[in-house]
Amino acid sequence: MARTRSFDRDAVLAAAGNAFRQHGYRDASIAELERATGLVSGSIYNAFGDKAGLFRAALEHYVHGFVRQRIAAFAGADAGLEELEQLFVSVLEPPLSDGYGCLVNNSIIEFGNAPGIASDGINETLALVRQGIASLLTREIGAAAAELEAMQLVLLYHGVLTLSRSGTSLEAMRSAVGATFDRLLAARSRHNNKQ
């Protein structure tokens, strides 16, 4: 038949995702993406159509092979507040602690709310995070307080992701996350006593 592809699609998408995470979609030039992925432009266009296609594929890879995994691990059906805290802590540790932020959070700012090449990944991620946190909190502190606390945690989450690009001390953010979860642990104790 025909020649087989010589590169690893997952590795290419991970490398492209990092380039987009660092520079944004617009400022990541094809030359930059060639360097990051090790491919030449011909191969990129052959495999992904165009720059937008590469971005879509990289974002989907990021959401399905990274965000989804972490939500499942840290906010899945058998996760508790301790695991959820690790979700927040994990964005302050490698590989996200390089100062380039989160591809989804960055894309919210770059692309906004209008339908576009990032909408699917953004909306899927927002739903995953919100629902994961909300149902975990419902189990842990009860349905009454869960919704309000969930939105506060979602906002905290995106605040951490945004300021992780600003040079703000990771340690200071880590402490703030710790304080928030100390409060939630206390709420859980009160909730368990009431029952």
Next chain:
Amino acid sequence: MARTRSFDRDAVLAAAGNAFRQHGYRDASIAELERATGLVSGSIYNAFGDKAGLFRAALEHYVHGFVRQRIAAFAGADAGLEELEQLFVSVLEPPLSDGYGCLVNNSIIEFGNAPGIASDGINETLALVRQGIASLLTREIGAAAAELEAMQLVLLYHGVLTLSRSGTSLEAMRSAVGATFDRLLAARSRHNNKQ
């Protein structure tokens, strides 16, 4: 002597700031900026040097004529928790509730931490917000808890600004802000009783 300038510099910088807020620096073309400001490119280049110069001027105008004002009003020396809550609420109301976010918060994502045309405005704003909130909390709930709570509020603040570009319900964010401040009001009561 010579012909006088026919446009209002402040109005032009406000219009340019809105265009940058909506599209970002890179995606706001000169043609877009001409439309937004009402100037033609010749006047822009004559008055501000280049696109980067216009951005720097617009960002400085934004920080000094908007951020600074709001911090002074809502987190100044005689402000309390009630005023601070209004700072958070105000970013969910006009003119910031148009879904285009905050020029500074957007610039954190677009430019990151590396020195560049947005660094001054970003760093000045981060310092203003952090210090304003921290000293207000020191007065309101005491020095012991102030620092940790301040960082949580700063993260909440940037979370709101980021998600304000995502189509997330403004009302849901408003409720989350309300819940956070209810908790701080309770902390203030406890702190005042202790004294």
Next chain:
DNA sequence: ATCATTTTAGAACTTGTATTCTAAAATAGG
């Protein structure tokens, strides 16, 4: 081993966009 088909490589091209340039219009002072 040969061939059909795909990937790879890199040059060529096209388009979009920031910037510069040239000339005309306008204004405040002499």
Next chain:
DNA sequence: CCTATTTTAGAATACAAGTTCTAAAATGAT
């Protein structure tokens, strides 16, 4: 009322970046 100087206007330019194209290399099936 001139005139020097600046702003304004818009065309011209230069450059960067995304995309396309052409040809060669590679590979699996027949």
